[in-house]
Amino acid sequence: MRILSYQRMSTEDGPGLRTTLFVKGCPLRCAWCHNPESISRELSAEWIGVRCMGCHTCVDTCANGGIVAEQESVRIDNDKCIRCFSCVSACPTGALERKGEDASISEIFAELIKDHAYFGADGGVTLSGGEILLQSEEAAELLRLLKESGVSTAVDTSGYCNRADIDRVLPYTDIFLFDLKLADSARHEEWTGVKNGRILENFEYLTELRREASSKFGLWVRTPIIPGATDDEENIRSIADIIGDKADRWELCAFNNLCRDKYERIYKDWNFKSSELMTRERMEALVAAASAAGAKNVRYTGRTRMEEERA
């Protein structure tokens, strides 16, 4: 399985305390993505400047000229890099980091189970993106092992996948965290690179399954609230129409700017680098709009803009 990283004691990826597995590879290209290093399935090396001591060990180590010394930094030339990661192994400070690795299911499982004691009644493991369902066979095996060990499971998906992918993980998934970003398909394509038809079909599929008495999985919808992209009330009302009363919970996830440095590390310009956080009033207004449109259990998460200090 091609994975990116783990986050333990995660508090925002489903109920309770969780360990979240992030994987590499995503079919979407969301312009606001706050884990841009997870989009490509390709392995890569990244340079984290603040850690670098400027010893240029990496420059000397690379046999392919894949690392270029610059005035006060080094630059990775991804065209020349052959992903051998000898620079990462040689770097004394850990300024060079490998992004992505291929790990066995048993290795991953061993890591995910470490916090079992902290999961409590509600918590557990969340498999997240990139897009976890691009690797649905491995994901299903992992989820099965977790369920066997009594761990509650969640799958965090963009919904952009084949129905067969859903079917594979379905028997071992307690909660789906399902992203509905934009109701309008053209806008969805504009901002994420794909139309939303498949996503909506899969959402419909899951909600129908939930009508059957035998299926007991939970369904949380998540909508990133991105300034100028998804944060209009019309979008929220339209998504509310799609959801109806079919989800257990709907989270409006406020735009996050803490990933700004991640874009610099992958040498990409980020459209949102100067965008401000959402205001609390705006998030509350959107929650109100969603609720007014008939959605149940709507809440917002994430940081909002700093308010002026109040006397």
Place this chain on the structure above:
Amino acid sequence: METKYLSALKKPGQLPERVKFLRDYFFEGVKRDWNNEYCCYSTGTDWDLQFNEITYFIVPETYSFFDTFLRSVNQAAEVIPLPEGFFEMSIPERVAEFNRRAIVEHMPAELLPGDLLCGARFNMLTSMCLTKAEQKKRDSLTAKARESALLLYKRGYGNSGSTSGHLIPDYEYIVKYGFEKKYEDIKALYDALTEMDKKGKKGAQLRAMMTACQTPRELAIKYAKLCREQAEKEADDKRRAELLHMAENMDRVPWHGAQNFYEAVQSLWFTHMLVMADENYPGPGVSFGRLDQYMYPYYKKSIDSGMTEEYMKEILGCFWFHCNTAYDAQIRVGGNQGITAGFGQLFNISGMGKGGSDMTNDLTYLLLDVIDDMSPILEPKPNVRLHRNTPDKLLDRVVDMVSGSQGAPFLLNFDERSMAGLLREAKMAGAEKLINEDNVFDYASVGCLENTMVGNDRSGTVDNNINLLKAMELVYGDGKDFIPFKDDMSGKWSKQTQDGPNTGAPETLDNFDKFYGAFAAQLRYCIKRFVDNYELTEVIRSKYQPTPYLSLLVRGCAESGRDVTEGGAELSFTTFEGVTFATTVDSLLAVKYLVYDKKECTLPELIEALRHNWEGHEILQNKALHRAPKYGRDDSEADDFAARVMALWTDEVWNYTTASTSRRYRPGMLSWNYWVGAGYILKASANGRRESQFLSNAICPSNGADINGPTANSNSVGKALGGKSEYGDYLEYLNCLPNGASHTITFNTSTMADADHKEKFKSFLRGYIKNGGTALQINILDPEMLKDAQQNPQDYRHLLVRVTGYNAYFTSIGRELQDEIIARESHKGV
């Protein structure tokens, strides 16, 4: 005691008027008209001395003041006329009699405005009560002990000395039955002695205890009289009634058993403050035990007879105030209201009862209210005991208080792991009759978090503070200091003498097993050196420093006719506190990784880098810091190695017993503030640390090493203590450290921001109960630390800030975002 109880942001709650007055008054510090500064008393002989420096051997900051204290106290001391034949009596009898006179006849008795409790003054320094010959002998022994202790400290081994406090007297007995019954108990023991024994040491000790029994009674009479005198002059009817009530309390307790909550608190305070008087040391971990348990019957009785919880809070508020006046002892020393030494009048609340049942009661919650209302304040130190069956209601309250206080206003103690350690102790010391499955849940903590049994246990919980890292320095030097030490006072460099055994020149240590063997040998030497050093102080304390009043409050002393300082307690241990644990483990791991596994350098090359404080060896230093494995990440290999080091040093500790008092050595991990100070003494270490950087604190991972977050950190701590097994010490829990292990984790405020997150935080605590250590201090991310991280990013590269679930490396997110996070953290909780 490294905990952060004070915070700029937490404000005390709604306090009753009188409590608010007393609390504010306390914080006026040196500006107060009244204070509890030491009263000093002398026998008036030319050779007399009061200040007992060996008590402070474990407080290195005070070393340079010893001679000043010694002389100035003596000069300030009031001479107390001695009775006929004083010096013909035994030392304990002299001390008991002298202290009785000092306390009852000379120390001022005073009542503070609005105060509901009697017993204001108790800090005193009293004569050693020795003859000229005894004093001469004692002084010469002390000089030798001082030389040894100073050398131990200056050469980076740590500090050691037999000190006061750090126990839980049998307060429950006095509150229940009064000194009257205690006196009868001791008298019966005395009467049963043979005539020979009566004339001997035993008889003398019991007579001293009987005299000491009278001290609280006589002082209570004095206070009762004072209350009545003041009542007569009092114009305000309400206050007059209060003063008369206080007088009636004094008529009853502590001589007789308490009948209600008010009397019980009064009895407890009076009994407690006289321990501090008897030991000539304010509040050094003289702790209260399970306050909500043994006080509950009185609480219940008073509630049933109509006393309100609001009035109880007023009584307890006065109790809190008095505990804090311990700090007045040296109110004019140092810059911070005399807060120059470590205190820790600790009490436990909640916790387990028989068969894993939960013992939380209404008084538990009342005490939590008082803690919340009084906080921030230093004393008494609350410690909440948690276990598998802790009710949600208590955890909710705990989490609420943590999130509202900018850091927990209490320590958390974890029963299962703690009890496993105490049962291990019972096994190691053959004390199963005194500590077993049927009573171990009645343990309690002293000082900061040191676990002991109650009322019969003196375990010298802070007496030997060993820098485990020193053993590595001795390996580098083949038994010598590998770099000479400079004496701060004289400016002289030490000679490199052959102190430890020859374990081989570095170039001959050609595999890691050999290196580890050398480390083990040097560590054994370090422990032995401590034992020898400690004995020098233990002899003095046991021979010349009896505390007959305290001894009568510790089961075993009267029965054996031995003072508590002579090892008279039923459970008599002394403790090694392992300091620099993670620094040592990480340094060993770094040696293994750099020298033997990856062959990045030879051992002599690594030592050369350390000699140069890593200067000119930055690449190697960074590899040590960032490539070598570290304890604290839930990495099995590193944590198993940590457990191996833990087993090594703790096994060795159990091999020793004090020669003069037969106290077995036991292990623990509390680093107090030593990990900061010793960082300036110990040289650069193989984990990449430069000289003068902090060492690791107690059981905590090294600074910045816990990159996988709080759960991984806690799992590592649990594993290092011994982890779990089907052959556990208690249930499946194993624990090498009966004394407990101090663990601190810092959280951001967003971890506990709302009801949802508080539930999640509760899950963390429930997980800690299963996997973690014995004690946890929760700190909240300090904006000052973040500012420091902005200035010195190299020291904080692993600092993760979690902002609503999103992890970011603080140092890499750019200045503006950093500023914003600092601003947010600064304004939380307002």
